[in-house]
Amino acid sequence: MRRSVSEIVAQMTLKEKASMCSGKDFWRLESVRRLGVPQVMVADGPHGLRKQAGEADHLGINDSIPAVCFPTACASAASFDRNLLRQLGEALGQECQAEGVAVLLGPAVNIKRSPLCGRNFEYFSEDPYLTGELAASHVAGVQSWNVGACLKHFAANNQEYHRQVASSQVDERTLREIYLPGFEIPVRKAQPWAVMTSYNPVNGVYAGENKHLLGDILRRDWGFKGFVVSDWGAVNHRVNSLKAGMDLEMPGCRVTDKEIERAVLTGRLSMKTLDEAVRRIVAAVLRFSEHRSPAVFDRQAHHDLAAAMAEQCGVLMKNQGGALPLAPEDRVALIGGFAKAPRCQGGGSSHINATEVDDALSWAQKLGFKTEYAEGFSAVSDGRDEAALDEAVRLAGASDAAVVFAGLPDSWESEGYDRRHMRLPACQLELIDRVCAVQKRVIVVLHCGSPVELPFADKVGAILCMYLAGEGVGQAETRLLWGRANPSGKLPETWPMRLQDNPSYLYWPGDGRTAVYGEGRFVGYRYYDKKELGVRFAFGHGLSYTSFAYGPLRVSRARTKDVEGLTASIEITNTGRVKGSEAVQLYVAPEKPGDRPLQELRGFEKVTLAPGEKRTVRFKLPGRAFAVYSETLGGWYVPQGGYRLLAGASSRDVRSEAKVWVQGTRRLPFKVTMNTTLGQLMEQEKLRPLLQKYLDQYGSGQAKTNQSAVAAEAMNEDMQNATMYESPVRALRSFGGVGSARLQAAVWYLNRKLKKS
Numbered sequence: 001m002r003r004s005v006s007e008i009v010a011q012m013t014l015k016e017k018a019s020m021c022s023g024k025d026f027w028r029l030e031s032v033r034r035l036g037v038p039q040v041m042v043a044d045g046p047h048g049l050r051k052q053a054g055e056a057d058h059l060g061i062n063d064s065i066p067a068v069c070f071p072t073a074c075a076s077a078a079s080f081d082r083n084l085l086r087q088l089g090e091a092l093g094q095e096c097q098a099e100g101v102a103v104l105l106g107p108a109v110n111i112k113r114s115p116l117c118g119r120n121f122e123y124f125s126e127d128p129y130l131t132g133e134l135a136a137s138h139v140a141g142v143q144s145w146n147v148g149a150c151l152k153h154f155a156a157n158n159q160e161y162h163r164q165v166a167s168s169q170v171d172e173r174t175l176r177e178i179y180l181p182g183f184e185i186p187v188r189k190a191q192p193w194a195v196m197t198s199y200n201p202v203n204g205v206y207a208g209e210n211k212h213l214l215g216d217i218l219r220r221d222w223g224f225k226g227f228v229v230s231d232w233g234a235v236n237h238r239v240n241s242l243k244a245g246m247d248l249e250m251p252g253c254r255v256t257d258k259e260i261e262r263a264v265l266t267g268r269l270s271m272k273t274l275d276e277a278v279r280r281i282v283a284a285v286l287r288f289s290e291h292r293s294p295a296v297f298d299r300q301a302h303h304d305l306a307a308a309m310a311e312q313c314g315v316l317m318k319n320q321g322g323a324l325p326l327a328p329e330d331r332v333a334l335i336g337g338f339a340k341a342p343r344c345q346g347g348g349s350s351h352i353n354a355t356e357v358d359d360a361l362s363w364a365q366k367l368g369f370k371t372e373y374a375e376g377f378s379a380v381s382d383g384r385d386e387a388a389l390d391e392a393v394r395l396a397g398a399s400d401a402a403v404v405f406a407g408l409p410d411s412w413e414s415e416g417y418d419r420r421h422m423r424l425p426a427c428q429l430e431l432i433d434r435v436c437a438v439q440k441r442v443i444v445v446l447h448c449g450s451p452v453e454l455p456f457a458d459k460v461g462a463i464l465c466m467y468l469a470g471e472g473v474g475q476a477e478t479r480l481l482w483g484r485a486n487p488s489g490k491l492p493e494t495w496p497m498r499l500q501d502n503p504s505y506l507y508w509p510g511d512g513r514t515a516v517y518g519e520g521r522f523v524g525y526r527y528y529d530k531k532e533l534g535v536r537f538a539f540g541h542g543l544s545y546t547s548f549a550y551g552p553l554r555v556s557r558a559r560t561k562d563v564e565g566l567t568a569s570i571e572i573t574n575t576g577r578v579k580g581s582e583a584v585q586l587y588v589a590p591e592k593p594g595d596r597p598l599q600e601l602r603g604f605e606k607v608t609l610a611p612g613e614k615r616t617v618r619f620k621l622p623g624r625a626f627a628v629y630s631e632t633l634g635g636w637y638v639p640q641g642g643y644r645l646l647a648g649a650s651s652r653d654v655r656s657e658a659k660v661w662v663q664g665t666r667r668l669p670f671k672v673t674m675n676t677t678l679g680q681l682m683e684q685e686k687l688r689p690l691l692q693k694y695l696d697q698y699g700s701g702q703a704k705t706n707q708s709a710v711a712a713e714a715m716n717e718d719m720q721n722a723t724m725y726e727s728p729v730r731a732l733r734s735f736g737g738v739g740s741a742r743l744q745a746a747v748w749y750l751n752r753k754l755k756k757s
């Protein structure tokens with residue numbers, strides 16, 4: 001019988017333990033063969049296997065083994081489909097088993113704070129719930145093969161600019177409500193084997209040394225059981241990071257191994273802390289090595305899967321006057337370098353060595369459609385070629401329809417740096433304008449990892465956004481354009497009109513030392529909605545070639561003490577003529593939002609329906625769907641009140657709603673002090689009558705009788721009340737002539753009254 005992990009660790013020397021806490025090299029973990037701990041390797045994901053057999057690097061410089069490039073997270077998130085992410089995870093898990101990779105570094109669940117972040121293509125969404133739910137399915141899929149998934153980058157790593165040094169300054173409520181649930185949901189639902197800390201400090205403390213994040217939140221609050229690994233080269237102070245709960249340093253570093261040994265010998269690090277870290281690492285190593293499966297993967301089958309997934313991810317942003325789908329008899333001009341060389345992934349550590357990338361040009365020919373091609377502009381730069389532009393315009397004018405394959409060149413969007421602006425290359429914008437002048441039926445297909453400004457949106461007939469859809473992109477977009485497949489993607493992020501509208505605009509990217517998250521919780525649609533700002537395309541938006549009718553939204557309880565177990569259901573009918581899928585979204589909107597967003601996504605379900613078919617979609621709403629995080633309570637609570645549940649085809653296309661009244665389970669504690677304002681006292685049901693009596697006696701009533709007509713006009717009773725409500729209790733000394741001792745007594749009395757109730 002094999003020894004337990006604790007027994008194995010107990011037999012290790014200090015040197016062996018210290019060495020287990022950092023890799024053997026760039027991708028491999030240390031081994032202790034004499035105790036049966038083998039060597040295993042980790043490799044990059046998240047949308048494919050980036051296993052480097054030769055020269056190693058974490059920047060996408062050197063080659064990795066040929067592998068299948070699945071849709072990147074920006075695209076797979078647009079599926080709004082947990083099953084798709086599960087399937088993606090399973091495919092990756094299988095490839096890892098076949099290639100002997102123990103842990104796949106992904107999914108990456110950072111929130112898209114600004115469209116400029118160079119790594120947005122690796123991340124899912126601006127919404128934490130969507131992010132967390134999709135990530136949980138991805139993790140479960142990978143781990144179903146006894147391969148570990150590694151959530152990254154924990155936490156508040158939302159820009160590339162000075163990512164190794166700039167501290168993300170975020171308040172606790174914003175962290176808990178926006179930046180952390182993308183980690184919390186998969187940790188609670190799927191227990192990833194590992195979590196990777198980010199490079200940056202959070203509120204002044206490096207993520208890898210942050211006891212609050214790693215100890216209080218990740219392990220204590222969420223119950224994370226796996227090991228924590230540093231981002232590659234992220235370690236600042238090795239001993240402090242171990243103490244904070246960051247177990248494994250990558251890549252391997254013999255210098256810090258020595259530091260660990262010295263710290264134990266000099267009593268600065270307890271053996272207990274070291275043992276715990278080693279146990280977590282060894283547990284994962286054994287979990288993989290003891291569950292090897294003789295997996296082989298069929299590259300062609302996975303390529304086909306990647307293409308089928310890409311179909312589910314394409315978002316039909318606009319389709320006017322039946323611009324799409326194209327018919328087999330249409331003579332179609334295919335324009336733009338991306339038709340021949342589509343961009344299907346981004347640069348950096350997630351870059352997959354994809355050997356078979358489908359392009360639309362070949363696929364349109366393969367499927368027998370009538371097409372002609374003119375490059376017009378290159379896919380790799382913003383070079384302007386007059387002859388190429390002219391040729392593309394001529395072809396567009398001579399065809400029944402023109403499809404422009406636009407997008408961001410590879411070098412414009414990558415890990416390691418952020419974009420400077422949100423525009424497409426000027427040569428592309430010019431060509432689209434010129435094509436619109438000669439052709440009525442213009443369709444633009446986008447290949448980009450993050451929103452771009454779309455100045456041509458009102459001029460063209462249709463826009464199909466493929467994001468960075470993996471190696472099957474060409475096949476998928478061709479099938480979508482000609483209606484062989486029906487678009488069903490929804491935008492996992494808002495597409496603003498212009499960069500300046502983005503909530504982080506005033507703060508981005510910071511001064512290099514700090515990145516201040518001044519917009520707080522108002523990220524993405526939470527901001528655009530509250531500001532009632534027009535957007536190019538709303539969060540959750542995406543069209544179809546069919547139509548869906550939403551029935552009435554029903555809730556299991558209209559009034560409820562405890563929200564737990566509340567369900568909402570709605571019947572969806574395909575009212576069009578073709579089969580299609582709809583991602584039905586459920587938003588929770590407090591009737592009195594106060595300082596909360598107007599609405600937040602709390603459920604989504606994707607249904608596929610044949611023409612005329614109906615299905616009832618159900619949402620389970622836990623307490624968290626209504627809750628806010630309170631720093632005062634140090635936890636979540638559901639504010640009492642009325643809530644609207646909104647079922648929609650997008651965040652701005654609500655089709656059906658229902659109301660529910662929730663009696664909150666916890667109240668925020670309230671204590672009267674000399675600095676409590678009279679207005680705050682009036683908000684307390686128990687104190688209001690008392691205070692009203694006092695004010696009637698000494699306050700505005702008195703003023704009314706003594707006030708001259710002129711004075712009353714300058715400050716009428718309502719104005720006096722409003723001003724008085726802003727005064728703290730202590731002000732009654734100056735304005736009410738009440739003595740300090742009497743006020744202290746009143747404060748004591750009011751607190752007793754509150755306690756009694």
Ligand code: BGC
Pocket residue numbers: 044057058059105152153231232349
């Ligand atoms: C990235 C990680 C990646 C690691 C290893 C880092 O630069 O931030 O996402 O997993 O390198 O390649």
